[in-house]
Structures are given as C-alpha cells and as structure tokens.
Amino acid sequence: MIPRRVGLGPRSLPGLRAPSSFSRPILNPRYHPRWSQPRWTPRAWESTTTGEGKTGHIEAAPNESILWVDNLFPLKLSGLMRVPWRGPDQDLSELMKRFENSTLGILDPINMVKRAIPVTVAVKVTDILPRLKDGGAFVKFTYPADVPVKDIETSITKYLEEKPVRPFFSPFRSVQAGLVQGVPWLEDLHRFPKGRLRVEFVPKNPGDQAVELSQETLYSLFRRYGKIAEISSQSWDSKVLPRFAYIDFGFVRDAIMARNCLHGFVVPEKLGGGKSGTKLQMSYEARAKPHRFWEWMTSRPRIVIPIIVALLTGLTVVIFDPIRSFFVKAHVTQKFRLSNNRLYSWLRKQTSDILSFRREKAEHAGLEAVWTHRKDLIVQIQKWLMETAETFIVVQGPRGSGKKELVMEQALKGRSNVLVIDCKPIVEARGESATIKHMATAVGYRPIFSYANSLSSMADLAVQSTTGVKTGFSETLESQLQKILQITAGALTDIGISHRSKTDSDASLPADAYLEAHPERRPVVVIDNFLHKGDSNIIVYDKLAEWAANLVQSNIAHVIFLTNDTSYSKSLSKSLPDRIFRQAALGDLSPDVAKKFILSHISGDETPQPKTTEDDSSVLNEKGLELQIQPDLTELDECIGTLGGRLTDLEFLARRLKAGQNPKQAVTDITEQSASEILKMFLLPGKSTSDGEHKWSVEQAWYLVKTLASNDALRYNEVLLHGAFSASTTAPDGEAALEGLSNTELITIKSTNGRPGYVTVGKPVYQAAFRLLAGDAVLAARMDIAVLKELAKDEAKTIDKAEAELALLGGLPKQPAQTSGRIAYLLGKVEGAQKKVEGYEAEIGRLKKVLSSQY
DSSP states (O other): OOOOOOSOSGGGSTTOSOOOSSOOOTTSOSSOOTTSOOOOOOOSHHHHTTOGGGSSOOOOOTTEEEEEEEOSSOGGGGGGGGSSOOOOOOOHHHHHHHHHOSOOOTTOHHHHHHHHSOTTSOOEEEEEEEETTTTEEEEEEEOOTTSOHHHHHHHHHHHHHHSOOOOTTOSSSOOEEEEOOSOOOOOOSSOOOOSEEEEEEEESSTTSOOOOOOHHHHHHHHGGGSOEEEEEEOOTTOOOSSOEEEEEESSHHHHHHHHHHHTTOEEOGGGTOOSSOEEEEEEEEOOOOOOHHHHHHHHOHHHHHHHHHHHHHHHHHHHHHHHHHHHHHHHHHTTTOGGGOHHHHHHHHHHSOHHHHHHHHHHHHHHHHHHHHTHHHHHHHHHHHHSOOOSOEEEEOOTTSOHHHIIIIIITTTOOOEEEEEHHHHHHOSSHHHHHHHHHHHHTOOSOOTTHHHHHHHHHHHHHHHHSOOOOOSOOHHHHHHHHHHHHHHHHHHHHTTTOOTTSTTTTSOHHHHHHHOGGGSOEEEEEEETTTTTSOHHHHHHHHHHHHHHHHTTSOEEEEEESOTTHHHHHTTTOTTOOOEEEEOOOOOHHHHHHHHHHHHHTOOOOEEOOOTTOOOOBOTTSEEOOOOOOOTTHHHHHHHHOSOHHHHHHHHHHHHTTOOHHHHHHHHHHHHHHHHIIIIISTTOSOSSSSOOSOHHHHHHHHHHHTTOSOEEHHHHHHSHHHHSOSSOOOHHHHHHHHHHTTSEEEEEETTEEEEEEESSHHHHHHHHHHHTOHHHHHHHHHHHHHHHHHHHHHHHHHHHHHHHHHHTSSSOOTTHHHHHHHHHHHHHHHHHHHHHHHHHHHHHHHHHHHOO
16 A cells, blocks of 8 residues: 655646545544544555556567657746655556546646547557656556557647647647657656756667667657757766766757667667667756857956956945945034933933033133133134135144143034044054054044955955966055045035036036135035154055145145144155245243142032031131032142143142142142152163164153252253264164154154254143152162163174284284274273273172172
8 A cells, every 4th residue: 555645746736636536524633543443445546657567668468569758847846856755646447547537638648648549540548647856657558459540640740730728837848749669767766857867778688788879860760759958978988887878858848758768778789789789778968058158258368357346446446436425424414312312411411410511610610721822823723724825824832731621622623524543543553554544533434444455455466376367355554534525525515515506607517616615615624643653554644645635736625734743844844845835833831820820720620519417617608518628729830831832731630639649749749750760661671672663762761850859841862862862772763763752742853944953841830840850879770781782782793893804903913003093992991991890890890889789
C-alpha cells in the first residue's frame, strides 16, 4: 500500500483531480482512529511516474508504441519537484475513464491528449503517463499490425498542424506530438529541463565499441524536433569518456521533445552508428551564458575604471551634494536648533534656576568694564563688516585676552548667519579621517563617510598593483578638504541671496554683484584658533586661508581670523598678497580697567539668601535677606600689578575673592599654581624628546625661567648666544627651541622692525612664578647642575678637537715656523676651556652640597 500524502502535485492542477463518487461531510474526522485499520486505495500514478515497477523505463509490446505529447502542463510547475514531498496518486483506470469521456473540460490536460489524436487514426490508447517536470505525457497505444507506426506519427503531426490544440497557459505554442523511438528514462531526480542536451555515445551492448556521430548526423536526427541553435562536438584530444556532443535548441520545449523521443535510441550502421550500432544517452545541461558585457568590462580596465570613477563622482554630485548643502545651510542659519524656538526659550526662562541666573548676571556685569574699555575696537569691527573691502579682519591677542568673546558676544551680537570654524580640534585630530570628520562637523557638512577614504585607498592600491592603472577612487586630504569647503562656499552664497526679492531693483544682478552691493547681508565666517600649533598640519591652515581669500574676493562672506600667533601675516599673505589686513590687537588690560573688572565682577554677585538663625550676625538688606560679605580689597592694587591684565587670570582672581580669600592670598595661590604648571610642563626630566614633539630642552627652559625672574626682557640674540642654546646637544637649533617655547606660552617673542627683538614672559603672572621657582634653592641647584654639565660637555668637545689637531701637528717630522701661531692658539684654547671646565666642576660641587644639605 502506498500512503496518500498531502501536498502539491499533479492532482492539485485543474482537471487532474479525480471525480469522487461520494461526498464527505465537512465535520467528518479527517483521519482514522489509531485502532482502526485505514483503508487505502491502490494508486498507479506514482508508480508510473518512474516507469513500470519503478525501473525508470516503459515496456512496450510488439504491437504497442509510445507517443510523447508535449505542452500539456506549464514548465514553471516543475519547480514544485524541488520540495521534499510527493504528489498524490492517480488511478490508471480513472485516467482512462476520463480519456474516454466525451464531456471533458477544455482545460483538462487529458482532454488535450484526446484532442491531439485524431479519430481517423486507428490507434487505441492503453496507458497515459503524465510528466509534470517535462510539461507533457507519454501515451502508450496499440495499432494494427498492417499499419506502419511512422504513418501514425505523420498523421498525428499533420493533424496538429491543421487543427492546433493550444493550452490556456501557452497561447502561441500548440500541443506537439512525437513518436518515441528510443527507451525513455522516467526519472524523478531534481534535474529540470534546459535548452541544451548532452548527447553521449555509448555502445549498444557492454563491451562493444561506440562511434562518435558527426554534427551532420546529429542534425539529421534532432532537427525534426525543433530549431537547433548550435551543435558542439567534443575536442579530439579530450580524454573524457564516453564521447559526447552538445546540442543547443532555441526553445526548451524542443529539447524536451528530442530527449523524450530519442533517449536510448540506437543509431544503426546505415546512419553512421557503426557495425554494432551506437546508443544515444541524453541529459539536460545548463548552458553557460556568454556574459559578453561583463567580459568586455573586465578585459578593458584602462577604459572601464575611469568611466566608473566618473559615474560614481557624478552620482555623488547629483545625490549627496544637495543634501550636504542643505545641512550646511541649516548649521549656519541655525534654522532647526531647539534653542531658537520661542516656546522652548520661554519655558527655559521660566524654569531656570534663579541662583544660576544671578551668577550669569554677575559674570556679564564683570565683563561690562572690559567691553566699555574696548568699545572703540568693537565699533571698529562692526564698521568693517559694513564695508565692501575685499580683505580679512584679523583679531590677534594672547590666549585668555577675550578675543572670541569680544567678536561673538559684542561685535556680532544679534547678527544671524555666523559660521564659526575652530581650528584646534581639526589640527589636533589624529589621522586624515579624523581631520576630515572634524572639518565637516565644524561647517555642518553631512553625510560624511570618513572611513571610506581608507577603504578607497586600499582599493586603489589593489587595482593599481594588478592592472597598473590608478583608479582615482582614493582622495587626498587636500582634495577632501577642498570639497568640503567648496560645498560650504556654495551654501554661504545661497544664504546671502536668500532674502533677495524679485521686486528689488537689483534682483537681476549676479550673486557676487548683489552681495557686493549689500555687504550687510553677507554671512560672517569666524576662524578661531588660527595657527594653533602652526608647525603641525599646516595644510589645514593653507586650505582655510585660500578658501577665506576666495570668499572675500567673491563677496560671498566676511571673514574674521582669531589668532594668538603674531606671525599670522606670513600665512595669510600667501592667499591675499595684494591686500592690507584689517588688524585689531588685543593686549592685557591696564591696571585701572583690571581693577574695575574685578570690582564689577564681585559686586554683581549679590546672592540673597533667607536668614536661618536668630544669632546670625550676617548683613541683611532691606528685604531681610542675607548679603555676601565683601572681601577686603585694600591690597588689590598691588596684587593686580603682580597678576597683570590677562582676562582669564583676572576672572580666576575674582572667583577666589568671592570665595572669601583676600587678594594677597589669592595671588599667592595663583602664582604657586602657575609655578607648579611650569615645573610639570617644562622642567621635569623627559620633556625634551627627539621625535619632534618638543624642540627645546629642559636646560633651555630653565635658563629662560632663571634669567627672566630677574629681568623684564631679554635680547633675542643674547639668548641664542648663551651656551644653553648654542652648545645644547639635545636641542641644537636655538631658534626652533625659542619658537617652541613661545608656542607653549612659556615666553613671548616680540618683534622690532619686523624681526625678533626681545623675549618676555608668556603671561604676566609667570614673572612672579619664575621668581618663585628661581628662589627654590634645591630646584635651582638641580637645574643649574644640568646646565653646567651641558656646558662642560661642550668645553670638553672643544678640548678634544684642539688636542687632536695638536697631535696632528706634533706628528710632523719637522716643525715649520708658520705653525707656531696655530699651536699657541690651540694651547690657549685648551687652557681657556680647561679653566671653564674646572670652574663648572667647582660650581657643580658647591651645588651638590646644597642638594645634600637641604630638602
């Protein structure tokens, strides 16, 4: 018994479902109980799909023959054979009953079989074997002995040509029929029809010899079943057995008919099959598609790769550039920033902490004195922004002088469309990807694929190493920065002309001419920390300066540079060599202004607090609230003279005074903190390196600290001539050492007539810090020993050179009279250097006693 299984199969098709003699109620149980014996109906469908007895072949009696009827089922249903279930069976008696029934539907495949066989042909159908995978069925029939089977095939073929039978799923191809001349192989393997047949030539009987048929013979055998596209014979030197040939049909249905009709056919000797005959065994073969377009592309990389790069570039410009321009505009105009929302601003104002509000009010009150002192400079910057001059505005001053606050909070107060680019994170970024990412973040450029640059570089290197062609996928840091700044310039142009109306008299002017006539509508670009660590990542500063020059020359935007470096003109002059910069220099505050700043900062922090105890002796105001006790400011003038006029230091002092310290104690703490920072950053061992991070040595830093402790300024060239700079072995370049110390703000180099003139302290408070460090006997002894050892090494080198030359002169066989002067000079040099070494060693010995006797 063969169990009946639920699934998709031939019986699920319309017309193949067997008519039932009874109807099962809906509520009847679907399965029998376990204790009852199921009554299975014997089926013949599944057994006949693989041949009689599941051998894969069909046996035919002498008076029987087999006909293949094609195009009965859609070939797309052959994919159902891939699933691991089997279709339901079909009784052979039911099929034959439906074949003999005259009331069959027009869509029934069995009806199409009946319609394909004319009534005039004297045949009787005895068996029908549907082949869902091949889209047709084998029909076994009997015929009279006096009628040749070839005539039957001819009659059926001619009948189908005159009266074609067309299935509903194939309106352009009718049902075809062909006589099976071989032994068809009815297999249920997962091998599905293809348009190519592999025809193998095997002997009829084991041990015999098969003959490889020619292409002409194969054409004569297979052409009747359909149009042949190509016949490919096996190469003559191939060792693959059995020999075979490929036959490519134009349609898959033709290949199916040829295989089912000629599989197992024995080619006789008269057709070229040899004495014993050659048997044909056929199987479907997947045809290799030519992929000519892909082959053309891969075989011409020198042409294809530049085309691909151009297409990708164009795609990027069309898709991503407008998106990036939109984000840059949103970043500059702050259109989508939550803080600009009126409702959010009102809620924040209503829910803000009163104390923090008063602290902010105190800080603003403290700055009012500074802004009043620098009001002329603020007004001057605002006037420059209203002019049409094509030049830069440069605000220069030391760190902590309030450059950014003056420009952003005062000169540009209330002005919209301001773009701030901070060079510090861009320059300090590690690697090109991080640099590009920080630059894009500064201008609001997104999306940014910073990691793609590394992947593109690897792809470019791989393609170049294999094909010898540079693809251009990877971009340099310079090109990436150029692209970001170019998109930003376009966005700034759109922002500048966004308020232009069609009704304006100059609405027809070009963008640059319109912005030239309306300088108040140009955006403002503020480049902060320009030339921060000017010796590193110089390409960033060059690209920013070049880009800023294009902005001002094209009247796109006003550009303001904020820098600490006094030599900024060297870098900016490369971009605008024929322009004079608008310069605004910020220095330290004068003592009077510094005092007003501190007093206003302190007086603005009147923090009212409710009285908590009855015995509290705090000062009360009119409302009964406690006021903070004002600190003693009798020593303020003297402390300001020590601290100087640096804005950050003054603010630090004001905070300490508000905390309850007196001015002298606060300045002492600030001086000690500065001295500790100098000691940690400049005077501890290991701060002079050979990797280029520091261009100065500990001995050079100590010489400046010790000398500036007792002098307000040092001559620039005098410092270079000292042995700590001229005779240094760790930092031999004295000018580079001074420049490095100036960049770290230990000292300040001031110019005279355009050249370095003298050296002063980096911050006013450093003068007192230098005195504190120089007054430390142990530290001074330790640092002086290091300096003296450096000087002693230099004198030892001088002695070695003089002695080597004296040895050379002494080795002459005869001493000429002309060498007496040179010998005396060398002897004097040795004597002078020896005296210096002895003096250095004596001083070192004295300083070691200090180290051994003091803590």
